[in-house]
Amino acid sequence: MPVNETAREIDQLETPVAIVDLDVLEANIARLQRFLDRHGIANRPHIKTHKIPQIAHMQVEAGAVGITCQKLSEAEVMADAGIGDIFIPYNIIGPRKLDRLVSLARRISIRVTADSAFTAQGLSAAARGARLELPVLVEFDSGLDRCGVRSPAEAADLARTIARLPGLRFAGLMTYPSSETVGPFVREVRRLLQPAGLDVECVSGGGSPAAWRAHHYPEVTEHRAGMYVYGDRHGIHHEVMALEECALKIIATVVSRPTGERGVLDAGSKTLSSDLMGLEGHGLILEYPKAVIYQLSEEHGHVDFSACAQRPQIGERVSLIPNHGCAVGNLFNHMVGVRRGRVEVVWPVAARGALQ
């Protein structure tokens, strides 16, 4: 039985523990849904942040058209849990993965992306073998230099290739994150595809910060946001969400006070991840906001309390907002749902470690 399975109060939870405030989580889910609904943009939340089927169901029940998974294994976990519409914005490559993809496409609604003819050809061979029609979006680079074709001409070329390939249907364009470049890019692809009679049916944008600007990119028809459900210190820093909108916290214990200034928490890089996200320090300690978690070892967080008038005793418990919620959600086997100080549920992070 997981260590914290029988706890009823937050104070009974053994540390380090990841907790999510259910009132805040529900409010976050509802708020983005309302916003995207108001602007006529389909909501397709990215479950990479939480990897928990129960939260995915909450998102769908609130009005999401389906979910986004970054990995095929995540999609398998979510489909097994009853989610019926999944977008995997990833180049799925290799015969075994393609076999699994078509198995999944036989039982639920699946869309994928490609940014190369190589990927498209693999998808086509698999879909054709399974007598399926697989909707494929072309991934384009909106300025982050990650995956994606780089020009509207390349995008249009790949769209025509997809449209020609048996078993595939060209279903639109996808990028991460949504940005000012999306509009001109999409309009140019539309123009280039007109002679072939190809329509850009879906334009899928993404990012939690960009979610609240989604209506400024009128070409975008659906949005993929992940972090907005939990919130994190990076989101607060960039004013994407307020501190009280952060549902995810880590409860940690001060296990050592080697000097008057220094303290050590039982939360290190295997709890918080090493993702700095461009910030100073590895998290915000709510009880000691001036403290700096200046270094992490694997199971210890090293804190400089010198700027704090009050400093903690050994054994004291503190609450942290981590820098990167998506990384923290990936390190715990269980997420503890709390409401007004009481433990309400312990969710297995079912799609965690599903890397293939």
Next chain:
Amino acid sequence: MPVNETAREIDQLETPVAIVDLDVLEANIARLQRFLDRHGIANRPHIKTHKIPQIAHMQVEAGAVGITCQKLSEAEVMADAGIGDIFIPYNIIGPRKLDRLVSLARRISIRVTADSAFTAQGLSAAARGARLELPVLVEFDSGLDRCGVRSPAEAADLARTIARLPGLRFAGLMTYPSSETVGPFVREVRRLLQPAGLDVECVSGGGSPAAWRAHHYPEVTEHRAGMYVYGDRHGIHHEVMALEECALKIIATVVSRPTGERGVLDAGSKTLSSDLMGLEGHGLILEYPKAVIYQLSEEHGHVDFSACAQRPQIGERVSLIPNHGCAVGNLFNHMVGVRRGRVEVVWPVAARGALQ
């Protein structure tokens, strides 16, 4: 069933996948054991690197006196798997954890550490309640500014406190990593404890780099090394081990080639972790040693191939040595053991996510 459970050849494994070469693993385990045996130092390997009971048993069968776990939950997993002697060099704090600790101490041989009277008092209350005698080592700081008392006088004070507290036995000193400061520190503590008739029975040093210098610190009676079983790029960089002594590799697939210079792997921060360990780039690609993994997103590794004469095609598989083996071992649910190109075993990483 885990995705790679049925693969028989390395080429059949779906990526990204963590593999460990069993010949190399066995050689690494045997080599450190021989070295420490030769120098009369007890070997107490740290399982934080692998978190796999089967590897812990290999270490014990090779001659280790027991193992080291960094967390109580790890120790519970290892005890359940039949390991009978565990050292937890950690301040164990709080009534629930202390209950679990004494439960564990009832069934196997357990030693712990303290660096404060607070920790020692908690251990004493728990051990006394359970009518046990718990061996406790005093943790001292050998220069890394992490946990541990800072001076021989503090160490001696805490040793006397432990010796006085019911249910506890002062069992020696512990530090990480072993360094030049250990000798003078230990000798001074010995001198200070002589009037009380207290002996420093065990001096536990640690670190994989320091393991091969353990005989230069004659006061050290046992050594805790973790990384030496797997090896990593950090270890190679610091000449702790040769490239061919690295047992752990990640197999990844090139999923995108957005430009002539850039490529994208299906291994990102959720596969490799964000631990840079002071190195440039996030791993060594064996087939393209001049390539630089310059950035990670969660499920993508972004590679600059511009220094490589040959560059990969989309769909090509590559092998990586990660920067930090201990972090990677923590991200996968399964470790695939291979021998001469064949898959021999798939081990669950049973103590992964055991954070409390």
